[in-house]
Amino acid sequence: MALFPQPFIDELKQHADIVVVIQDYVSLKKAGATYKGLCPFHGEKTPSFHVNRDKGFFHCFGCGAGGDVFKFLELRESIAFPDAVRMLAQRFGMTLPELEQSDAQRASTAERESLLKVHEAATAWFREQLAAPGGARVRAQIAGRGVTPETSDALGLGFAPPGRETLKQALTASGFSQALLLRAGLLVQRDDGTVLDRFRNRLMIPIARETGSVIAFGGRALEPDQQPKYLNSPETPIYTKSRTLYGLNLSKAAIRESGFAVLVEGYFDYAQLFQAGFRSVVASCGTALTTQQAQQLRRFTPKVVLSFDPDAAGQGATEKSCEMLVAEGFEVNVAILPAGEDPDTYVRAHGRQGYAGRLKASRPYLDYLLDRAGARHNLRNSEGRARFVAEVLPIVERIPDRTRQELFVEAVAGKAGVAGDSIWAQVPKAVTHRGPSLSSSELPGLGQVTKAEKGLIWLLIHRPEHALAALESLDSGDLEGLACRTVLDLALKLTDDKGFSPSVLLERLNTGEAQLVTGIASESEPHVHDAAECALILKRLRYERERAVLQREIDRLQQEGAAGPGEELQALLVRKYELIQRIDELA
Numbered sequence: 112m113a114l115f116p117q118p119f120i121d122e123l124k125q126h127a128d129i130v131v132v133i134q135d136y137v138s139l140k141k142a143g144a145t146y147k148g149l150c151p152f153h154g155e156k157t158p159s160f161h162v163n164r165d166k167g168f169f170h171c172f173g174c175g176a177g178g179d180v181f182k183f184l185e186l187r188e189s190i191a192f193p194d195a196v197r198m199l200a201q202r203f204g205m206t207l208p209e210l211e212q213s214d215a216q217r218a219s220t221a222e223r224e225s226l227l228k229v230h231e232a233a234t235a236w237f238r239e240q241l242a243a244p245g246g247a248r249v250r251a252q253i254a255g256r257g258v259t260p261e262t263s264d265a266l267g268l269g270f271a272p273p274g275r276e277t278l279k280q281a282l283t284a285s286g287f288s289q290a291l292l293l294r295a296g297l298l299v300q301r302d303d304g305t306v307l308d309r310f311r312n313r314l315m316i317p318i319a320r321e322t323g324s325v326i327a328f329g330g331r332a333l334e335p336d337q338q339p340k341y342l343n344s345p346e347t348p349i350y351t352k353s354r355t356l357y358g359l360n361l362s363k364a365a366i367r368e369s370g371f372a373v374l375v376e377g378y379f380d381y382a383q384l385f386q387a388g389f390r391s392v393v394a395s396c397g398t399a400l401t402t403q404q405a406q407q408l409r410r411f412t413p414k415v416v417l418s419f420d421p422d423a424a425g426q427g428a429t430e431k432s433c434e435m436l437v438a439e440g441f442e443v444n445v446a447i448l449p450a451g452e453d454p455d456t457y458v459r460a461h462g463r464q465g466y467a468g469r470l471k472a473s474r475p476y477l478d479y480l481l482d483r484a485g486a487r488h489n490l491r492n493s494e495g496r497a498r499f500v501a502e503v504l505p506i507v508e509r510i511p512d513r514t515r516q517e518l519f520v521e522a523v524a525g526k527a528g529v530a531g532d533s534i535w536a537q538v539p540k541a542v543t544h545r546g547p548s549l550s551s552s553e554l555p556g557l558g559q560v561t562k563a564e565k566g567l568i569w570l571l572i573h574r575p576e577h578a579l580a581a582l583e584s585l586d587s588g589d590l591e592g593l594a595c596r597t598v599l600d601l602a603l604k605l606t607d608d609k610g611f612s613p614s615v616l617l618e619r620l621n622t623g624e625a626q627l628v629t630g631i632a633s634e635s636e637p638h639v640h641d642a643a644e645c646a647l648i649l650k651r652l653r654y655e656r657e658r659a660v661l662q663r664e665i666d667r668l669q670q671e672g673a674a675g676p677g678e679e680l681q682a683l684l685v686r687k688y689e690l691i692q693r694i695d696e697l698a
C-alpha cells in the first residue's frame with residue numbers, strides 16, 4: 112500500500128480541524144469541553160455523538176463509532192485511508208506528496224486503473240447498445256419484468272449484442288488493447304486462438320464496488336434456451352466474487368441510516384425492491400454469503416433481514432447464509448414469503464406496502480428454526496420432545512456468544528416443556544466452555560477490558576508522558592492475552608520508533624480498536640488515575656494467570672496420584688512458590 116510521509120499527515124491533521132470536517136456532515140453544538148451532535152452512523156433523536164477538538168477524535172456513545180478525522184471520512188464516505196487523506200488534502204488546499212511506491216506497486220496500480228477504465232468504457236458501450244434500435248427487444252424484456260426505464264438507468268443495465276466481436280471492435284477502436292480486454296474478462300480466447308466477446312446476446316448488469324466503480328458484469332440470457340442463464344465476469348485483479356456484494360454502492364447510506372440490510376438472492380430481487388423504494392438492500396447473487404462479504408456488510412450494520420421462500424428454506428444458499436451470519440455475530444431476521452414467491456415476484460404482486468408488511472413480520476432466525484423443527488415433531492409425547500431437542504441442540508454450538516446461547520436454550524426448554532438444566536446437560540462441554548468467537552480483527556467490547564487497561568489507554572490520550580513511562584516497564588508477556596493488547600503493543604512500538612503521539616496512535620487504529628480507544632478516552636476521568644499503578648496491576652494479573660495455569664497442572668499431577676511428589680510436581684510447586692512471592696512483592 113502506498114504510504115504518505117508522516118510529516119505530511121501531521122501537517123494535514125493540523126490544517127484539517129476535526130470539528131470543521133465533521134460539520135460538513137453533522138451540525139455540532141459546543142457542550143463543555145466537546146462538541147455534540149446527532150450521530151451520522153446510527154439513527155437517533157438525542158445527540159450522543161461527541162467530537163473532541165483538542166484531542167482530535169470523535170466518539171458516539173450510542174453506537175460506539177469512533178476515531179480520528181481520517182476514520183470519520185473512512186466510515187462516512189466508505190473509503191480507505193489513502194482516499195481520506197486525498198479528500199482532506201483537497202478540502203484544505205494541500206498538495207499531495209509523491210507516493211512512496213515501489214516499481215511493482217506502481218505497475219499494479221496502473222494495471223488496476225486501466226482495468227477500471229475499460230470497465231467504465233464497456234458499461235457505457237453496453238448502455239448505448241440497449242438504448243439503440245437494436246436494443247428494443249431487450250428493453251421490452253426489461254419492461255416485461257416490471258423494471259422501469261428509470262430503475263434500469265439507475266442500475267446501469269446494458270445490452271451485449273449477439274455478434275461475436277462487437278464489443279471487441281468498439282473498444283479496440285477507442286484505443287483499448289486486446290490484451291487488456293482479455294485480462295478484464297470482457298473477451299475470451301478460444302483454443303484455436305480466436306478472440307471473441309465473452310458476453311453475446313445478453314442483458315448486462317454492471318457489478319460495482321462500494322465506491323461505485325464497475326469491476327465486473329453479470330450477463331443474463333435473453334433466449335429461453337440460452338445457456339448458462341447467468342454468465343459472470345471471471346475474477347480479475349479488481350474483482351473477487353467472494354468479496355463483492357451486489358448493490359452495496361447504491362444502498363450503503365440507506366443501510367447505515369435504517370440500521371439493517373435486507374439480503375436477497377438475485378439481481379431482479381434487488382431491482383424490484385430498489386424500485387419500490389427499499390434502499391437498504393444487497394444481493395448475494397445466488398451463492399451463499401461468504402465471511403468476507405459478511406464482514407464488509409458489518410461495516411454498515413449488525414442486522415440483516417433475509418427474504419425466504421419457505422419451499423427453498425432448508426436448502427441451498429439462503430440457509431447457509433443465515434448460519435454464517437449468526438456465527439459472525441449478526442442479528443438475523445427472516446421474512447417469510449408465500450411458497451413459490453421471491454422478493455421480485457412478491458413486490459410486483461403486492462406492492463411496497465405488502466412487502467413492508469412482510470419485513471415488519473420478520474422473526475429472529477433462531478426462533479424461525481425452532482418453529483420449523485417444532486412443527487416436524489409431536490411435542491405432546493416425550494419421544495417427540497426428545498427428537499426435537501436432539502435436532503435443535505447442534506444449533507447452540509454455532510451461536511457465538513454465551514448470552515444468546517442461554518436465550519436459545521431457554522427457548523428450546525420452553526417449547527419442549529422441559530427444564531433448561533436438562534438441556535444444558537446435553538450440550539457438549541466443549542461448547543459451553545468455549546469463549547466468545549471473535550474474528551481476529553475484532554476486539555472484545557468494553558466489558559472485557561480490565562480497569563488497568565482502560566486507565567492506561569485513557570492516560571495515553573490525555574497524559575501520554577505518564578502512560579508511556581508505565582507502559583515501557585511492561586514486556587510482551589505482561590500484555591499477552593489482554594483485550595487491549597494490540598492497542599498497547601502499537602503504543603509501545605510507536606514509542607520505540609520515537610513516533611508516539613496520541614494523534615498518531617489514533618490514526619493507526621483499525622475500526623474496532625478506534626471504537627475501543629475513543630470510548631475510553633471520552634470518559635471524563637480514567638478508571639485508574641495513576642499510570643504506574645495500572646502497570647503494576649497488569650503485571651500482577653499476568654502472574655495470576657500464570658499461577659492459574661500452574662495450579663491446573665499441579666492438580667492434574669496430584670489427581671493422577673503419583674505416590675510421592677515426583678520431580679515434575681516438585682518443580683511446579685517451586686515455580687508456584689516463586690510466583691506467589693513475586694505477586695506479594697507487587698502488592
Ligand SMILES: [Zn+2]
Nearest residue numbers: 150153171174
Ligand atoms: Zn452512533
